[in-house]
Amino acid sequence: MSSELAAFRATLAQAIGEDHVLAAVESTAPYAVDGVCPALVLRPGTQDEVAQVVTACAAARVALVPWGGGTSMTAGNPPKRLDAVLSLERLDRVVEFDADNLCITVEAGLTLARLQALVAAKQEILPLDPPASDRVTLGGLVAANLSGPSRLLHGTARDWVLGLRVVLPSGEQIRCGGRVIKNVTGYDMNKLFIRSFGTLGVITEVTLKLLPMPETRASVLGLFPTLAAAKAVLEAVQASFLLPEAMDLLDPAAAGLLLPALGLASPTGHLLATAFSGSQATVDRQVRDLEALVAEQGGRGLTLREAASTQAWQAITNVLGSVPPASLRVLIQVSVPIGRTAGMLASVSARAAEQGLSAAVTCHAASGLLRAALLPAPELPADAALEALAAATLALRDEAVALGGSLTVQAGVPAFKARVDAWGTPGSGFATMRRIKDAFDPHGLCSPGRFLGGI
C-alpha cells in the first residue's frame, strides 16, 4: 500500500470508523460495477459523514460511485474509473414524517418498501412502484428515475420529490426545493439531480409528497388472442373518461411467466392488466366498464380486488426478474410517444425473432415505456450471440429514435456494452449537459463514464 493511500484510508477511518471502510476483496467484490471491482467500499452513517467521505475523495482524486440498493448498478455504461463505492445503506432513517401535510423526509438509503409501510400506518401512500421495491432505496429511485405501472396516473419521481439534500462532488452539502408543494425559489434544482445517475453528487436525503390512501383498489386482467384485440381495449380506455391507475401490456412470453401465479393457466396470449384505485363507487364502475370492453374484444377477463390485486401487480412489475437468468441476458428499456407503445411491443418481438433471440416484453401501455429481456439461443456461441443481441438492440434503438424516443440498456455483460452504448447518441442539449457536468464535477470523480455521452 502506498503511503498516500494509507493516509487516505486513515482519514476515512477517522471520519466514519474503521469498520465501515471495507478493503478486503471478499467485502468489495459484491460491489463490482460491470465487472470493475472497487478498491474500497465506504459506508458512512450520517449525511455529514457522506460529506466528509466525498471531501476526502475529492482531495485524493478518488473516483466514486454512490450505491443504494444496487438495483440500477447494471444500467448505464461501465465506469471509466471506479476507486470507491459509497454505500448509503446505513442512511436509512426517517428525518420527519409530517402526515398532516402529506409529506415525508427520509435519508437516501431507506428502501421504498419500508417507506411505504411507514406511511401506510397513517393511511397514506407514495404512488411510485418500480420493480424490487424491497431493495430500491429512495436515493436510488431518484438518481435513476425509476418508475412503475402507476406512472400512468401518478407520474414519476419528478412529480413527487419536493426536496433533496445532496453532497456535491466537491464535498459541499446543498439543499434543493423544500417541503411545500409549490416552490419557485430560484431554479428547480430537484430536476437536475433526478435521473442524474450519480454523476453530479450523492443524494443523501429526499423529501416527498404523499397521497391519502385510496379507499379501494381493483384490477381487471384481460388475456387476448391477438395484440390487436388488446390494443383495441387500450385505445377505448384512452378515449373514455376512465382514469386507470395503471395499464400494463405483456407479450405472450412475458404473460406466460405470470399466468400460473394468476390462475390463468392454459391459453396463451397478450395480457392487458388494468388497475383502478379510488372510491368504491368509481372503482366498481370502472371495473364494470372494463370487463365489458374485454368481453367485447373476445378476451378472457379476471377481476381481482384488494390484496389479490396488489399481489398480481407485484408479479407484473417484477415479471422480467423472473426471466431465467442466462449469462448473456440483456435488459432494455424503450421509450416512445404514448400512442406508439403497443406497436413498439410488436417491434421488439419481431426484431428479436429476426436475430433468433427469444424475448419477453412488457410495457406501461399508456405511458410510452417498454421493458424487455432478450435471450440468445443457448446453443449459440458467445460471439454470435452478442452480435445478434447487439443487432436487435440497435435496430430497436433506430426505430425508437425515429419515433422521437430512446432505448437504454438496463443490464448486459461488458462485452455487450462494448458493442452497444447504454444510452445512445446524445441530442442537441448535450453541450449544455457537458458544461453542467464539468461545472459540478471538474475532476470527473462521480460515477465517471457511466452516463450519456461519456458523462
Next chain:
Amino acid sequence: MAQQAFVQSLRQIVGDANVLDSDVHLQLYQYDAYLEERRPDAVVFVHSTEEVARVVKVCHDYGVPFVPRGGGTNLSGGTIPFKGGVVLEMIRMNRLLEVDKANLRARVQPGMFNLELGNALAPLGYQYLPDPASQKAATLGGNVAENSGGPHCFKYGVTTNHVTGLTVVLSDGAVVTLGGEAPDEPGYDLTGVFVGSEGTFGVCTEVVVRIVRQAEGVKTMLAIYDSIEKGSETVSAIVAAGMVPATLEMMDQLVIQAVEKSLSCGLPLDCATVLIIEVDGLKDDLEAQTEAIERLCLAHGAREVRVAKNDAERALLWAGRRGAFGAVARLTPSYLVCDGTVPRTALPEVLRKVAEVGEKYDLRIPNVFHAGDGNLHPLILFDWRDAEQKERVMKAGMEILALCVQLGGTISGEHGVGLEKMDAMRLVLSEADIRCQLKLKQAFDPSDLANPGKIFPAPLEVAHVQ
C-alpha cells in the same frame, strides 16, 4: 456607432416594422405587473424559432442582454429589462402547432395565451391542466418561465408537471430541443430545470405539453365563514379526511367586497372568508364527495355551503376568483402581491401573523390564495406616489416572506423571484445553495445575457459594503 449598427442588424432580420426603438414605444415595455421599471433599448417582434435564434445571435455578438416577454403579467419583475438591451416580444408566436390526441400531447408556440389553448382543446374533449388565474393574458412561454401554478394545481400539479419538451434558443443563438413527446429522455432533465428559470437560461420558442381528457363531471361549491381561522382549518380537515379536491381556494372579506363591487358574483359581503372548493373526476361519486365536503365545512364552522347548480353558477364563482387581483385594484392605486408558501396546516397561524404585520405597519392586507397548496397571496395595498408608504410596504412584504420561511415554507410558490425577492433568497438558501444554482445558470448562459440581474442576491461582500 455600435448602437446604430446593432439596431440595423436587428432590422435586417425581422424587418423595420418589427423593431421598436422610439421613446414612446420603449416606455410601453418598461414595466410589467411588478412595481419597478426599466426601459429597454429596443423591442423586437419575433415570429419563428429561426428569427429568435438570429436576433439572439446578434445580441450575443454585440454583448447585448435580452429578455423574452409574453403577456407581461409577471408579478415579480421577471420581464423588466433590468440591464437594458432587447425585449423579445413573443406574442406573435401564438399558434397551436399540433394537437396529438393519440399521444396526449400538444405542441404550442410560447406566445399563445394559456386560456386560448384551453379553448382550443375543449371542443376536442381535452384539457391542459395548469390554469393560472391570469390565464386570459398570461402566455404559455411565460408559464414555462415562471413554472406557473393556478387553482387546479392542488390536485394536478404545476406547469413543470405538464411540460414534456421544449425548443430553446440559448444565449449564443444555438437552437436545442429538450425532451419531447416520449418520456424519460436519457441525460439530465434539462426540460425540468428550464421550466421556472425565469428567462435566464435562454428563450423558449416551442413547448410540448401533456393534455388529458376533460373530466366526466365537476362540482363546485362555496363555503361561507364568519371566521377566517375556521375556514383555513377546514382546508386541512378536508385533506385529512383523505379527499383530494381539484381546488381549495380562499378569499377574505376585503377581497370579496372588491370582487362584488366590480363583478357582482353573488358573494356575501358580511362574511369573513369564503372557500371555493371544486371536485372533479368520474361522475359516480361526485355527489357523495360534495356532500361529504359540505358536512365537513359545516362541522368546522361554515355558516352556509352553496353548491353551484349549473355551469353558469360555476362560471360566476370562478369569475370572482379569477377576477380577484383585478378587482382589488379598485381599492388602491397599487399593491404588492406576496407569494409565500407554507405547509397547509400552518395556514391559520400564518394568516393571523399576516394580519399582525398589517397592523404593525398600518397597511391594509387583503388575502386571496390557493389554500390547498398553502400558497398565500396577501395583497399589500398602497399608493405608489407615497414613497414613505412604499417603504413600509416593502418591509411588510419581506416580513411576511420571513414568516412563511419560519413556518417551514418558502418565499415564492408560483410568481418567481425576479427582481422582487432577490434579497429574500437568503431566507431560504445557503451560500452553497446559491453557488450551486449559479453554476447551472453559467452552464446554460456563460455570457450572462439572458435576462441578467434577476433571481440572485448580490454577493455577500458587496451586500456588506452597502
